[in-house]
Amino acid sequence: MTDELIRPRRKDPLRKTREPLLPQGVRSRTAHGLTAAAAEGRFALQVCADCGFTLYPPRDACPRCLSARLPFKDVPPNGTVLAETTIRTSTDVYFRERTPWRIGTVALDCGPFFVTHLHGDVTEGARVKMTLRLDKSGNAVAIAMPDRPTEHQEDDVQLRELTCDPKFRRVLITDGRNATGQAMARAMAAAGASIIFVGVADPWKPFPNETTLRATPNVEIVSLDLTDTQSVADVAGELAHRVDILVNTAEHPRSGGIMHRNGLTIAQQEMDTRYFALLRLAQHFGPTMRARGADGTNAAAAFVNLLSVHALINWPQYGAFSATEAACLSAAQALRAELRGGGIKVLNMFAGPLDTEWFQSVPPPKLSPTALATATVDALRKGIEDSYVGDIAQDIKARLDAQPKALERELGA
Amino acid sequence: MKRRGYDGVVLCAPISIPYRRYSVDSAHWWIGRALHALTQRTGLRPTDIDGLSVSSFTLAPDTTIGLTQHLGLSPRWLDHVPMGGAGGCVSLRRAARAVQAGDADFVACIGADTNHVDSFRKTLSSFSRFAQDAVYPYGSGGPNASFALITRNYMNRTGATREDFGRICVAQRTNAQRYGGALMQKPLTMDDYLNARPIADPIHLFDCVMPCAGAEAFLICREDDAKSLDLPYVRILSAIERHNAYQDDPIQFRGGWAMDRDDLWAMAGIQPDAVDFLQTYDDYPVIVMMQIEDLGFCAKGEAPAFVRSHTLTTDGDFPHNTSGGQLSVGQAGAAGGHLGLVEAIRQLTDQAGNTAVPNANIGLVSGFGMINYDRGLASSAVLLARA
Known part of the structure; x- marks a missing residue:
């Protein structure tokens, strides 16, 4: 269960304002198909127009039939968490000040295996709904959400990095x-x-x-x-x-x-x-x-x-x-x-x-x-x-x- | 078609340039040191080296071709092997065939990388397109995070414990103290291992290698040339490589070795019990366990029991990573793919000093590398024999 967000106290005027940092914002051109979906709140992956294979990470040729016809299409977001880890040290300055940070591997029912952010209420073996969200760099990332809404799920710290929830704002x-x-x-x-x-x-x-x-x-x-x-x-x-x-x-x-x-x-x-x-x-x-x-x-x-x-x-x-x-x-x-x-x-x-x-x-x-x-x-x-x-x-x-x-x-x- | 043997082609002149945690020098410098040491050891002049194979991540903007002018070589056979931990065995396979076919007489195989203060982060963030698009934005944990997921899954499926992994790391530290050239020589106890700080659960500090700068090299030539140069040498019994094996496994649980090991043993005409020592690619202990299983030393999922029932030090009943491996010596980028191979040549030519495995006649070296997305893509292995 997610801890409910606490109303932030008045800011200490003597403390330095934390400078905004961004996670890595570089993506291949093809990967921006995910950004386009995330911008509209859809979960879309490439689905081969020739053989129907659903693939991830984004590619420029189908690994099943080598077709180049690989449009992004909305696909069912359901999957299962196969393994999880809590990252406690990172080479990246953005994540370094946000650790511990949880990620996991999700096997989607529609085929692909996703390395993904995990919502705090999601654990190994859980059924999840994948969503694509825009991170602070403005690019798409996936976060595995609980299969059914949990209490205060919108207050999850990793999720809140990806949203602009008006709560306490x-x-x-x-x-x-x-x-x-x-x-x-x-x-x-x-x-x-x-x-x-x-x-x-x-x-x-x-x-x-x-x-x-x-x-x-x-x-x-x-x-x-x-x-x-x-x-x-x-x-x-x-x-x-x-x-x-x-x-x-x-x-x-x-x-x-x-x-x-x-x-x-x-x-x-x-x-x-x-x-x-x-x-x-x-x-x-x-x-x-x-x-x-x-x-x-x-x-x-x-x-x-x-x-x-x-x-x-x-x-x-x-x-x-x-x-x-x-x-x-x-x-x-x-x-x-x-x-x-x-x-x-x-x-x-x-x-x-x-x-x-x-x-x-x-x-x-x-x-x-x-x-x-x-x-x-x-x-x-x-x-x-x-x-x-x-x-x-x-x-x-x-x-x-x-x-x-x-x-x-x-x-x- | 049956694989052809490597008759008449040998390995010699094992070179290790002492590692440093950080280096202000370039990869070119480290490769230059390795090649210089190789010429001094063999008595060959740079102009005699007519084949060059290099593995390096930090050579940009150059590749091996640029090195020819940088180093003043004029080879007639040239190879760039960007395959990380699988690179040593892959270089060997290609170079051995070139020498066998007469395309080159003396091929220098070098794995080397520098490590500036910020090299590691830069290498990680732009390691591959899939890493850039689909891994690095997820916590930027680098290979620690990727292997954490692989390790977690392996533990779930086999019942392996942290202590099982610890046996591998602790034994290698013992070997490293005998080797002398390791960056980490401080004694490591099981308690130290178990109480180390977590990095990416279940990976803790001593499951990880330390990125550093260094170089490893060896020479491939014809047996009669090695004899006339008076260089101790080893024979190649068999060699395999495989890339992107088992694509449908949801999380990596086995490597490409399992696809080709029958060829490896059949070509050499021996069985695993004939092997006197094993040098695995050890950037994390879980992948060592997979190599022990997939190369045929025990059944799938039984490596935890195997490491519990064997002693992995140089004087044990299953000598493994006899110089201390990357876990203790350090991971000098692509040199990590050559580390075990160079140590194996030392073992089989009586040049291993304090790490010498008694009566070592046959050694197995395996390579693994390139976490492109969620798993290591490249796997390789060679069986070597005392001449």
């Missing part, structure tokens, strides 16, 4: 004026976040459901205007060293395409509220978060972007909005590379139209802010990097994978 939600920010605050409170800072521009101005937000446990309202660089800088100066998870809930969806909009005012507002706000947050909170990637139980862990799935492919009905979201996605990819040195994950939550006033004329299915907030907490708990939330987002992703040109035409029809 301090969260900044950048915009609490909208329904998504408010739902996010509730979800974080339910997930055990110790403080939830919620940014509100001009807090003296009332806004819908303000009373409920203020009454949400552990919520602390801060005055934050994402379109004002000085405001972002001021809040970062005050709070950046206490932000373990940043969730950018700023939104500015406006309907309309490119050609029929008159002038650039709306487009500039969109870019200011979304793209430039992301840059402001990255510049003022990013460096401090990156430096705090190994700062104890509540180390900095994640920078979360809520993106429209139409960042991936333009939806002409919301054409300018889609373009703004695409800019945000591109910036998020840059930020992901920049924060990796600190072991901080950048999560991109891709959503379809939300069930809010700004998508009033769009027919269902639409995504409720609560569902988006719940999915965000789930992604943080699993350490997922790219999450497609709801029916529309998953539909768009599937069509994009299958036939992007068809999707472009269909969205423009």
